[in-house]
Amino acid sequence: MTTTISYVRRTLLASVTGLFAFASTGVAMAQDAYPNKPITWVVPFAAGGPTDALARHIADRVARELGQPIVIDNSPGAGGTVGAAKVAKAKNDGYTFLVGHMGYMGAAPALYKKLGYDPVKDFDGVFRFPDTPLVLMVRNNHPAKDIAGLIDYAKKNPDKVFISNAGVGSSSHLIAALVASSAGVKVTMVPYKGAGPALIDVIGGQVDGIFDQTNTALPQIKEGKVRPLVVTSKVRLPQLKDVPTLNETTMPGFEASTWYGIYAPKGTPKMAVDKVQNAYLKVMKDKAFTGKMAEQAIQMLPADQYTGDALSKHTESEVTRWRAVAARSGLSLD
């Protein structure tokens, strides 16, 4: 007798479980009822920068697919690690996600002795954004006419070249540090809460230059507010035909872009993760949508690299890669 009842109970539970997903908080979530309230994406940089701009562009379309607003919560600090730690500890109920990137989800374990989270263990990958190359820009009245001129200027004025960035471990910091160490020059890094405010001070002439991502750099270049010297893509960008690459100038073989992805706190119901991923994968089939990003020199990826699983694998390999880069280049927090 007992076996039958337990058998019936198990089958019933199984079918009910199929319909509901259980967060590790034990809260039942009907598959078709998710999401039933606004979702939060934490952007660990100040508003107005490249991460913020790209996240808002994608959130707008994904929200329409999901039928619920996606609220951007700007939580800047320490090169993005403050926002990442916040999401690592957030409720894993499918309503809080991290806009992660190469710096605080790839390089940070190699740079920060005490990091309040583990990019691999504390998160589930949801989906990956396209990549964004960077441009080195200087203030308009800067004496350097090209990258060789800037390196020469830095050699003659050690520590007197002020390069702004979005905080230690941000991509604007990492790339500037790698280029400076490869050129054998000492520059003074000036950290801000994001590339947005960091770029404003280049335009204002308070600092000498910045490596910023193309989506927010191109408009300022087009308006002649700053002068581009080099780009970090392997080949020249169609939007900046006259601007050479580091690869063809001072750093043969060098190539870098900021990679991004949406992450969920570990243990978030797979049903919710899949629903958000699938909404994005659908949006990325819209040529008008991806075309707008391509105009900003954002680099589209092969479709199989946009999934949550692909992002998790990429994060793991990037944590390993940046350990080697840091060891080889002597990259450190100071």
Ligand code: MLT
């Ligand atoms: C960076 O890492 O430099 C960021 O992308 C900065 C930002 O988005 O504000």
